[in-house]
Amino acid sequence: MQNESFPSDEGSFLSERGMVTVNKKIIIKTLEEIALHMELLGENPFKVGAFRKAAGVLEQDPRSLAEMDDILSLKGIGKGTGAVITDLLEKGESELLKELREQVPDGLIPLLKIPGLGGKKIAKLHSELGVDSADSLRAACEAGEVSKLAGFGKKTEEKILAELETFGQRPDKLPHWQLEPVVRMIGNVLDAIPEVDRHKVTGSYRRTAELSSDLDFIVVTREPQRVNEALAAALPVIGTDASGEAKLSVTVDSDEPVDVDFRFVTKEQFASAVHHFTGSKDHNVRMRQIAKERGEKISEYGVEQEDGRILTFDSEKSFYAHFDLPFFPPTVRKDGTELERGDELETLIRQEDIRSDLHMHTVWSDGAESIREMADACRGLGYSHMVITDHSRYLRVANGLTPERLRDQIREVREADAEMDGITILCGTEMDILPDATLDFDDELLSELDFVIASIHSNFSQPQEKIMERLHAAISNPHVDMIAHPTGRIIGRREGYSPDVAQLIDWAAEYGKILELNANPYRLDLAEEWLALAAEKGVPIAINTDAHSVGQLDYMETGVRYAQRAWLNRDLVVNTWTLDRFLSHLGRER
DNA sequence: GCCGTTTTCGGCCCGACTGTTTTCAGTCG
Numbered sequence: 211m212q213n214e215s216f217p218s219d220e221g222s223f224l225s226e227r228g229m230v231t232v233n234k235k236i237i238i239k240t241l242e243e244i245a246l247h248m249e250l251l252g253e254n255p256f257k258v259g260a261f262r263k264a265a266g267v268l269e270q271d272p273r274s275l276a277e278m279d280d281i282l283s284l285k286g287i288g289k290g291t292g293a294v295i296t297d298l299l300e301k302g303e304s305e306l307l308k309e310l311r312e313q314v315p316d317g318l319i320p321l322l323k324i325p326g327l328g329g330k331k332i333a334k335l336h337s338e339l340g341v342d343s344a345d346s347l348r349a350a351c352e353a354g355e356v357s358k359l360a361g362f363g364k365k366t367e368e369k370i371l372a373e374l375e376t377f378g379q380r381p382d383k384l385p386h387w388q389l390e391p392v393v394r395m396i397g398n399v400l401d402a403i404p405e406v407d408r409h410k411v412t413g414s415y416r417r418t419a420e421l422s423s424d425l426d427f428i429v430v431t432r433e434p435q436r437v438n439e440a441l442a443a444a445l446p447v448i449g450t451d452a453s454g455e456a457k458l459s460v461t462v463d464s465d466e467p468v469d470v471d472f473r474f475v476t477k478e479q480f481a482s483a484v485h486h487f488t489g490s491k492d493h494n495v496r497m498r499q500i501a502k503e504r505g506e507k508i509s510e511y512g513v514e515q516e517d518g519r520i521l522t523f524d525s526e527k528s529f530y531a532h533f534d535l536p537f538f539p540p541t542v543r544k545d546g547t548e549l550e551r552g553d554e555l556e557t558l559i560r561q562e563d564i565r566s567d568l569h570m571h572t573v574w575s576d577g578a579e580s581i582r583e584m585a586d587a588c589r590g591l592g593y594s595h596m597v598i599t600d601h602s603r604y605l606r607v608a609n610g611l612t613p614e615r616l617r618d619q620i621r622e623v624r625e626a627d628a629e630m631d632g633i634t635i636l637c638g639t640e641m642d643i644l645p646d647a648t649l650d651f652d653d654e655l656l657s658e659l660d661f662v663i664a665s666i667h668s669n670f671s672q673p674q675e676k677i678m679e680r681l682h683a684a685i686s687n688p689h690v691d692m693i694a695h696p697t698g699r700i701i702g703r704r705e706g707y708s709p710d711v712a713q714l715i716d717w718a719a720e721y722g723k724i725l726e727l728n729a730n731p732y733r734l735d736l737a738e739e740w741l742a743l744a745a746e747k748g749v750p751i752a753i754n755t756d757a758h759s760v761g762q763l764d765y766m767e768t769g770v771r772y773a774q775r776a777w778l779n780r781d782l783v784v785n786t787w788t789l790d791r792f793l794s795h796l797g798r799e800r
Numbered sequence: 801g802c803c804g805t806t807t808t809c810g811g812c813c814c815g816a817c818t819g820t821t822t823t824c825a826g827t828c829g
Contacts, residue, residue, distance in 0.1 A: 253801095256812055260801035288802050326818085328827050363820055413829090426829085452817050452828090459817090459828095471829080473816095486814090491829075498813045509814060 232298050234268060234275045240304050241265035241294060247310035249329035250318050250336075258329075264291035266492075270545050272742070317343030323382075324373045325451065326366065334359060348374050383421035384466055385702035386768075387731035392464050393425060396445065403440045405433045407477060412487040417540045418771040420701050420734060424469035426487045434474035441472060478522040479511045485526050486510035488540050496546030500533055541774035551777070559753075559778045561770045563786040567763060568597045569640065569663060569694060569726065569754030574619050575600035576608035578759035581619075581626050585635050587760040595634040595789045597661045598623050602650035604642040605667055611639070613655050620658060634789055636660040640694060645669040647680045649687060656689035660798060663726070665694035670707040677707045678714075685717050691796055692724040692752055695735040703732075711740045718749045724784055727753045729769020730762070741776035750795070752784045 245261040267286040271278065282292040297304045314336075321332050321344065335341040338359055339350045347370065350356050357367040393411050400409045406429055410416075413426035431437045438458045442450070449461035451469075458472040475483045486494060487510065494508075501508045505516045512520040513532065523529040527537040536555050542548045570584055571577030577584070581598055588596040600619065601610035611619060620637045627635040638661035642650040645668055649656075656662050664684035666677070684690050696714055698706030718725050725744055728735045733756070736744065744751060753773055755765040773783065780786045784795070 257801045259812080263802080286802070290801050326827070330826065361820070361825075365819060369819095424829085454817060456816060487829085489829085491813090495813055502813085507814085511815090 232275075232302055237275075237295055237298055238265045238268050240298060240307055241268075241291060244294065244304070244307050244310060246319055246322065247307070247314045249322070250314050250332055251310070252330050252333045260286075260288075261291060261294075264288075266545065270547070272739075315342035317346075320344065320378070321347060324370060324377065326369055326373075331361070334361065344374060344377055380467060381702070383423045383702075384468065385421055385732075386415065386418065386734075388465060388702065389415055389422055389425060389468065390731065392462065392468050392470075395464075396425070396427065396462070396470065399441065399444045400427070400429065402444070403437055405431050405436045405440070407431060408480060410480075410484055412484055413471075413489065416488050417490065417543060418768065418775060420737075424471060426471045426473070428480060428483045428487055429472050429474050430477045430480050431474055432476070437474060438472075445470075473510070475511070481523040481525050481529050482508075482512045483510045485529055488543065490543050490545070492546045493538075493543035493548065496549055497533070500535075500549070504533075539771075539774055541771045542777065544775070554777060554779075557779045557781065559770055559773050559780040559783050559786070561767055563780045563783070564753070564766055564770065565592070565594045565788070566596055566785045566792070567591075567593060567755055567757070567766060568638070568661060568692070568752050568785065569599050569728075570596070570757040570763070571600050571608075571640075572598060574598075574615070575605075575610055576758060581623055581635070582630070583760060584757070584763075585626060585630055585633055587763055589630070589633040591763060591766075593633060595636060595792070597636040597638040599638040599640040599661070599663050602639055602641040604644055604650045610642070610650075613651060616651070616655065617658070638663060640665055641690075642667055643680045643684045645672070645680070647676070647683045649684060649690075653687070653689055656687075659689075660793075661692070661796065662690050663692050663694045664690045666698060666707060670698055670704075672707065674708050674710060677709050681709055681714055682717065685714070685721055685723050690723065692726055693718070694726045694754070694756070695728040695733050696725055696740075697735050697737070699735050699737075700732050701734060706735070711736070712743065715740065715744045715747055715749055718744070719747045724750045724752050727751055727769055727773055729753055729755045729765040729767075729772070731765060731768050734769070734772050738772070738776045741773065741778060745776065745778055745782055748782070750784050751778060751782055754785075 241261050242265045245258045248258045248261065263286045267284050271284070281287065281295060294304050294306055318332055318336060321327055335347065335350070335356065339355055341347045341350055351367050351371045356362050356370065357364045393415065400406050408430035410428050411425060412428055413424065414422040415425055429437060434455050438453060441458060442460065445460065446463040447460045448463045448467060451459040456474055460470055461467045462470050473483055473487060498508045501513060507514040512522040514520050521532065523532065530537050535549065536552045538548060538555070567588055572579060572581050572584055577600070584598065585596060601608040603610045603612045616639060623635055623637045637659050639651065639659055640663045643664050643666050644650060649664065666680060681693065685693055693714070696711065697709060715725065725736060727741060741751065753766065753769040755763050755769065757763045757765065784792060787795070
């Protein structure tokens with residue numbers, strides 16, 4: 211997960227160089243950097259892993275640095291890693307990292323990103339050839355020195371040179387929304403290969419991670435070689451990393467190059483393989499530990515018994531059941547601690563709990579369909595109610611509604627609602643919060659609506675203070691019910707404005723307002739960690755599609771899956787409420 | 801480096817593929 215920021219998290223410490231602010235992020239980054247340096251020195255991988263693990267423990271802990279009085283007694287933090295933390299807190303820097311930096315040139319660290327190069331090989335390049343950067347590595351390759359090293363050869367040298375060509379140009383990870391069309395395209399290709407009996411996308415994509423570094427497909431076939439060849443022929447392949455009986459790893463041409471792994475398995479192995487490659491890695495490690503305690507061994511092919519027999523399963527559900535565990539949806543498989551939260555699965559938000567969508571647009575502003583068409587589609591999804599929320603006049607590029615047009619629209623919504631059976635259509639607005647911290651409509655007009663959303667669409671670069679002034683003006687207005695997409699981010703594209711989200715969540719709790727999880731895969735805003743914080747404070751969350759067309763109403767599924775990642779309880783999600791409960795929460799009667 | 805109601809030493813998840821090797825280390829997920 212992208213770890214954007216922690217709730218207020220500062221501690222200031224004096225060092226010889228003056229005031230240094232050490233926060234949790236700095237500690238985590240330092241531990242990770244130490245691990246990288248050690249990796250390059252060829253350190254014991256378990257030692258390297260211990261530093262990474264310590265960083266992970268801190269990252270997982272929801273508390274701020276100031277709240278953690280027991281930081282040195284956390285499981286996973288011991289003498290060595292604890293000393294680094296103490297060092298940072300007392301001196302503002304880590305003595306160990308300083309020493310490591312003297313031994314390892316900074317230019318070596320990015321080389322770890324070159325496929326095929328790990329700590330040991332880079333260490334060798336450094337010690338034998340004096341390589342200390344991408345440039346000197348290129349020079350060494352071109353001079354033919356690399357292929358002369360033991361353990362290296364001609365092919366390795368060529369591969370490194372080829373990788374250096376595009377070095378640093380490719381993004382590490384791609385957003386879920388950008389991978390979605392690639393997943394669909396590959397699914398179609400697999401459907402068309404006769405030797406493929408079944409397939410499924412797994413990996414972090416299946417877990418609805420915001421960003422994924424690659425795509426993983428599990429393919430059931432009795433003829434892996436044929437499928438391997440058919441895939442290589444049908445896909446726009448721009449590079450092949452591995453190709454065998456069990457797997458195919460290729461880079462596929464799309465907007466951005468996408469790395470795709472295919473694993474070929476039998477139908478008996480399918481459930482185990484799907485579970486294994488869905489991960490997360492830590493979830494799998496935890497599962498394997500559980501298996502080991504019982505004398506069993508989990509692999510991607512099944513569960514090996516003490517007598518060597520391999521058990522296979524017809525579904526992930528029966529796989530979990532074998533270990534006396536309930537089915538954990540992919541979205542909650544994270545650091546392994548989820549396995550202790552099985553009793554919360556019962557109330558975890560699910561798609562079938564959703565009975566409304568509270569944020570959508572029509573042709574009245576910048577949507578593609580009419581009020582009745584949207585209503586018809588929502589009814590088709592089985593919803594009991596919905597809200598039409600077109601833009602307000604400030605947003606001219608979106609054909610925002612003037613007060614007069616909004617009053618016309620209210621009449622039309624009421625008419626459509628009276629005409630249509632099986633769904634209740636409510637009147638709302640997505641009103642702009644203007645740059646000067648005023649609202650786009652007056653209170654009198656707002657009081658005529660059933661549901662009022664307020665959101666920011668302009669002047670993102672204002673200082674946080676001003677952004678918070680705007681948000682406060684909206685959230686404290688008694689007519690405003692919900693703040694939409696609270697940070698304005700577009701994943702992988704723009705950060706959005708920078709509100710103090712923790713403060714916003716406190717205000718929502720104080721004024722009894724709803725915060726939105728915008729289900730649009732570009733946004734997924736609120737982000738996971740904030741959803742968890744909001745839930746902790748009892749702030750109701752709405753999962754809304756913000757649909758601008760009928761098709762986009764399907765974003766709800768992505769939104770729900772993302773909400774699962776934050777373990778949202780269905781009762782906190784206002785879309786699961788009945789119309790009566792919803793209206794009574796808003797203090798409105800109809 | 802971290803951990804521990806069988807353990808303070810000896811584990812630490814497991815397997816595929818590649819390239820460089822004559823049986824395996826390194827990398828990757």
